[in-house]
Amino acid sequence: MHYLPREQSSFQFSKENTPVLKIESGERVTFQTYDCFSNQVTSEEHLVTSIDFSRVNPATGPVYVAGALPDDVLKVEIHDVKVRDWGVISTLPGTGPLTHRAETKTKIVPVENSCVAHFNERISFPVEPMIGVIGVAPAGDPVPCGHPGNHGGNIDTHVITKGSTVYLPIGVEGALFGLGDVHAAMGDGEIGGTGIEIAGEVETTISVLKGQTLPRPLVETADSWYTVAADHDITTAIRMACEDMQELLVTKWDLSLTDAYLLMSVAGDVQMCQCCKPSPVEVVARFRMPKIDNMPRLIG
Ligand code: CA
Numbered sequence: 001m002h003y004l005p006r007e008q009s010s011f012q013f014s015k016e017n018t019p020v021l022k023i024e025s026g027e028r029v030t031f032q033t034y035d036c037f038s039n040q041v042t043s044e045e046h047l048v049t050s051i052d053f054s055r056v057n058p059a060t061g062p063v064y065v066a067g068a069l070p071d072d073v074l075k076v077e078i079h080d081v082k083v084r085d086w087g088v089i090s091t092l093p094g095t096g097p098l099t100h101r102a103e104t105k106t107k108i109v110p111v112e113n114s115c116v117a118h119f120n121e122r123i124s125f126p127v128e129p130m131i132g133v134i135g136v137a138p139a140g141d142p143v144p145c146g147h148p149g150n151h152g153g154n155i156d157t158h159v160i161t162k163g164s165t166v167y168l169p170i171g172v173e174g175a176l177f178g179l180g181d182v183h184a185a186m187g188d189g190e191i192g193g194t195g196i197e198i199a200g201e202v203e204t205t206i207s208v209l210k211g212q213t214l215p216r217p218l219v220e221t222a223d224s225w226y227t228v229a230a231d232h233d234i235t236t237a238i239r240m241a242c243e244d245m246q247e248l249l250v251t252k253w254d255l256s257l258t259d260a261y262l263l264m265s266v267a268g269d270v271q272m273c274q275c276c277k278p279s280p281v282e283v284v285a286r287f288r289m290p291k292i293d294n295m296p297r298l299i300g
């Protein structure tokens with residue numbers, strides 16, 4: 001079992017980053033993580049407009065995985081996501097569909113035992129902590145951890161939680177994997193711009209799948225598979241997530257393109273991960289296919 005402290009983190013997924021840990025395929029690694037603000041916001045008097053934005057979205061890592069080569073797939077099993085006993089919610093100026101009806105506000109939210117958030121004296125709700133930033137170094141130019149892409153990154157997919165498995169297309173030798181930006185809770189779309197941003201600890205097992213390829217991230221939960229795609233255009237992101245699922249159903253279940261399309265139309269769901277931000281590459285869509293009877297595994 002390896003343990004990575006949160007100080008061993010970086011702000012971009014890059015093939016130039018020096019690994020902070022080297023492991024063999026199949027080893028367990030626990031990542032301690034900052035919140036997305038690098039823990040700069042500690043009270044309701046701290047507004048996000050006054051923090052150092054060059055230090056947002058750190059990812060703990062990168063981890064070099066022996067045997068990982070470009071076009072292999074990295075399998076990351078999430079055994080547990082534990083969080084600190086308080087988190088931060090904030091509106092972000094100019095961000096999201098209700099920004100014209102909100103002020104800039106920081107809210108500190110107590111979180112009990114990683115499972116209940118106390119929004120205020122009257123409102124509490126159950127939470128399932130999730131991982132916002134998870135990815136590998138892309139083959140090309142570095143990508144800031146705040147951006148999503150084919151390599152993963154800030155995909156803000158709330159089904160990436162305890163018990164789920166994330167499959168990522170490897171871009172460079174060693175994969176150079178990292179994660180951060182844990183949320184005690186986040187709704188689809190993250191409409192206000194933040195989840196309950198919170199420092200945490202994520203337990204994983206990281207393995208290399210040889211002889212398999214993926215164009216973009218794939219997520220498996222107990223009852224579903226999810227393809228995840230990012231683009232500046234919402235329609236394109238949805239189309240890419242749908243195409244990825246269609247391709248998997250065609251190759252793994254021996255369906256025609258049209259039959260896969262028909263099945264997806266009646267049994268699957270288009271869902272949004274992230275659609276609040278004004279910046280150019282920030283829409284992340286996913287397609288959910290439930291594990292229906294006789295469906296083969298889509299990978300691994
Ligand atoms: Ca995020």
Ligand code: ZN
Nearest residue numbers: 036132181195
């Ligand atoms: Zn976040």
